[in-house]
Amino acid sequence: MLLPLCHWMASGQGQPAQTGVPQHARQPAVVITVRDENRDPVGGARVTLTSPGTSFALVVQTDFGGRYRFYGMRNGKYALQVGKEGFYPAKTGELDFAPGAEFPITLRHVQEFRESVDVTDTAPAVDPAKTSSTDQLTNREIFTLPYPTTRDFRNVLPFIPGVVLDNRQEIHVGGSAGYELFHQLDGFNITHPLTGLLDLRVSPDSLRLIEIDQSRYTAQYGKGSGGVLRLETGMGDDRFRYSATNFTPGISISRGLAFENLTPRFTFSGPIKRGRAWWFEGLSGEYDSNLNKDLPLKRRNSSPLWRIDSLSKVQVNATPGNIVTASFLINHQKVERLGLSLLTPPASTTDQHAEVQMFNIRDSAYSGQTLLETGVGISEFTQKTLPRGGLPFVLRPEGVSGSFFERISARARRLQGYGNLYLSPTQWHGRHEMRVGIDVDSIENHQFVSRQPISILREDGTLARLSVFSGPPRFTKDNFEGSAYAQDRWSPMERWVLEYGVRGDWDEIIHDAWFSPRVATTYYFDGPTMTKVSAGVGLFYDATNLDFVTRSLQGLRLDQNFASDGVTPSGPSVPTLFQVDTTTLQQPRFVNASFSFERMLPRAIHVRLEILEKRGRNGYAFFNVNPIAATGGVYQLLNVQNNRYDSVQITAEKKFAQNHQFMASYIHSRARSNAVLDFSLTNPTFAQQGGGPLSWDTPNHVISWGWFPITKKIDWAYALDWHTGFPFSVANQQQQVVGPPNSHRFPDYFSLNVHVERRFRFHGYEFAFRVGSNNITGSKNPVVVNNNIDSPEFLTFSSFQKRAFTGRIRFLGRK
Structure with missing residues (x-):
């Protein structure tokens, strides 16, 4: 079409x-x-x-x-x-x-606070020169939107049209998997080298802009067929600035007066030498007792979490035409007794440690109308999962006992470098703006995994099943990626822009090169309505996902069932094994085509209609080569997945005086695949690969948010999110899929957050105090379901979202 x-x-x-x-x-x-x-x-x-x-x-x-x-x-x-x-x-x-x-x-x-109310942000308008399908949130919107757990910027992403946050807290853009999204921070790749997901934290107060491209983006961006997520952080200027958020502890009175959590955030910035050099520091921390109110006081009833994040940046204008920027980011997190519940005692939980370190330096050199950008960076992700003891792990109908069966120590590192050359505009049948660039990535992945046997008991205490793991505890998998692109932006007329380019990629695992031609165009119909149409089509490839490639290195699982006496084996052992032959793999690819219509309605309301089609081929999926799924799973990684995504989106937004704003969006979409099951060694599902809706498919999705004045100093803000419930599969007691995959759905999700904020001065300093309620309607929004068809609790939903009352205080410094 x-x-x-x-x-x-x-x-x-x-x-x-x-x-x-x-x-x-x-x-x-x-x-x-x-x-x-x-x-x-x-x-x-x-x-x-x-x-x-x-x-x-x-x-x-x-x-x-x-x-x-x-x-x-x-x-x-x-x-x-x-x-x-x-x-x-x-x-x-x-x-x-x-x-x-x-x-x-x-x-x-844009700054969050401005002394003069006459200064208004640039209003949303039809941009006659923009060809890409892009949505964004500025720092003002990040600060103002009432979204849950505001210390994590990832929770604000679902309020961008086309973005879905699933029950596993993974981000999906335009119907894509989480690992199909390319993530960038200040021009550097921050995608996790192993999983391909976004596992890096930045304080929301440090962010200047969040931008997402769903389609029609240029050949400069690769390694992600699902889109591009760009994060831009702040920098100091010639004025010293400082702010603080939630610097007072949270108090709980449910079991006596106690400090429950502390989640402070601080930013500091200013000049090193006015007009030449500046610095920026963004800090955030968290302590949360994670008190489990269902547990008795005499037991250890909390799962405490400690976290600290820091972003340090320096910019030096060495000459008027040479700018150098360096930054260092660190995330450190520790959680004790993770998984604590009525069914899981403290001895059966785990302690987790996670850390991210990233250092990069970028140079921008200008000569006339030519710009050369170069950058190098290194990032390292480490994670440890530690059982709290060495006892055998036992699963009982009434809960678990012993020590958790799995111990993990993982380290993944990315060394990257890039260069972009923006050439001087030329004239030939119109204006041409050309750019070329390269980037290289060296990836290292090291893992240590040790798994102990799992004993599954019946209600009478007899052994029903014994799961045993074997294989080398340590394994390593590295990769090297190289890319180059060329892009031209051609304006043959004032109203018409045509962008076309090609990108080439190569990596060491697939050991082949692939090319991605792309074209996008926009035509602007001049006049009071500011009408514009845009369209584009392109070929997009994903980076090689090491999580798929390394599953064959994790060894073998054997499940032995036993008769009712708990001693006599019942049938042969059931194996679970993954096989990967990288010499036969091809790179997954998508053809994305889109069309957009924009115009300004009366009263300066900006309306946009977006139609998007994605067709994926050669996607990675594990296929069970065992013809009888009940007798085990021997899963071969093949290029067999074909995905299809179609969506129609309409968005309306308006900015009012004094920086108040409104946005509403509706998307009707369909995300399907011929291979939707994701098999794993630790939680096996015995089935043949099958088709159906993807696990994050939401055919209907509505978001809306805004903030409006009650008085001169008091604002009322809201954020609404409603979508069709996520699909899930049904299994039986033997962990076999029953019926078509993802044939059932969770109830529809609905959340409405309403907050009120007042700004005031105290001794010459600016403060903002906010109170409100998240999920004010009390919608249950479950995230867990009993999908065992043999269980008396089949289709029972749990882990409900509750109505939460929240407060926030911000110190904005002297104004």
């Missing part, structure tokens, strides 16, 4: 428009240079040029170096308005345009 429309767009058919610039400059150009408060160029800024007293208006976009050159302009008086999402807009008075004139413009990043 979308491919013929993409061809029509690319052919340039449609309403004609004026040519933006001549092919050859006959006289010196008038140059506009847009930079931020740290003298960094602001690319992609919308520049509106008007001539006072006339109807003349021209909308253009700055290049990668933050510049735009006006050729052939008549001498005279002109005015400029410059804006970009995440910045306060800038306006100029009348400027004298003459050949060779240069006009610098400074855009300042």
Whole structure:
């Protein structure tokens, strides 16, 4: 459906428009240079040029170096308005345009608090030059939206259209798996080297922008067919700034007065040398007792958690044309007695330690209209799961006993380097902005896994099943990835932009190269409605997922069933084994096509209709080569998965005076695959691979949020999330799948959060105090279901979400 429309767009058919610039400059150009408060160029800024007293208006976009050159302009008086999402807009008075004139413009990043209420963020508008399907949250929205557990920025992501957070807390964009999303922090890859997931924490107060591309993104971004998640963090400026959030402890009175948790966040920033060098520090910590109120006081009834995150950054403008930025990030987390419950005593729980360290340095060098970006970085993820003893692990109908059966020590490291060269714009049948780049990644993965036998007892205490693991406890798997791309942004007319490019990737495991051509275009129908249509199609590949490749290195599991006497074996042992032959594997690929229609309705309401199609081929899936699933699972990794995702999305948003805002979005989608089962060694499912809806499929999804003034100092904010319940499979007592995979669903999910915030001054300092309720309607929203068809509790849901009352206090410094 979308491919013929993409061809029509690319052919340039449609309403004609004026040519933006001549092919050859006959006289010196008038140059506009847009930079931020740290003298960094602001690319992609919308520049509106008007001539006072006339109807003349021209909308253009700055290049990668933050510049735009006006050729052939008549001498005279002109005015400029410059804006970009995440910045306060800038306006100029009348400027004298003459050949060779240069006009610098400074855009300042949006701050959470602004002294003057007359300063408003850049309003959402139809961007005539943007081709990608992109949604974003600025720091103001991250601070203001009432989402649960605000100390973790990942919990705000479901309030971006097209994003789903499943019951396992994995992020899905546009119907993709969590490992199919490419994650980037300040230009560096932060994807976990083993799992491909987002396991890195950054304090929400450190974030300046969260941006997600679902489709039509350029060839610069690869290693993720599902989309791109970009995180941009803050930097100091010439003013010292500091803030604090939730610096007072949480108190519990359910069992007497006690401190229950402490989740402080701090930011500090300022100049090292004004106009030349700046620093930024973002800190967050957490202590949570995780008190289990279902357990008696005489037992250890808590699972305490300690966590600290730190992001340190320095920027030095070595010369006006050379900017160096370095950053160091560390996450450290410790949890004791993880899994504690009525059925799991403290001795059967585990202690977990996790740490992430990341250091990177980036250099940006400008020469004329050419920009060269280079960067190197290293990141390391370590994790330990430690049982609390060495006793045999026993599963009983009334719960578990002994020590947990699994001990894990894992370390994954990524060494990366990249270079992007943004060439000077050229003129040939319009304006061309070209860029080329490379990136290389060296990945190391080391694991130690030790598993003890599992004894499963009946109600009478006899042995029903014994699970035994064998295999080497230590294994290593490394990889090396290399990529290169070329991209051109062509503007043959003022209203028409065409972006096309190609990307090439190679890695050591697949030992082959694959190429990804992509094209996207947008056409802007000038006028009061600011109507725009966009379309694009491209080929997208995923990075090789080491989690799939290394399952064959984890050994063998044998399950032996026993007769009612608990001594006599019942039938042969049932094996679970994974096999991987990397010489036969191909790289999973997706063809993504999309179409978008945007316009401004009366009262400045921005409306966007987005249609997206994804067709995946050669996806990784484990296929049970044992013809009789009940006799065991010998799972071979094959390129057999074919995925299909279709969605229609409509979004409306509006910004009001004094930075108040409203957004609503509805998505109807369908995410299906011919291989939806994910087999594992520790929790085996005996079945043949089968098709059905993916585990994160939500055919109907509505989100809405906003904040509005009650009085001059008090705001009311809400956030709503409703979607169809997630699908799940049914199994029997022998852990065999019954019926088609994912044939049942959880109840629909609904959550409404409502908060009220008041800002006030105290002794010359600015504070903000917020109270509210998450899940104010008390919707149950279960995350666990008994899917055992042989159990008397079959289809019983549990682990319900409760209504929660919350408070927050923020110290914003002296204003």
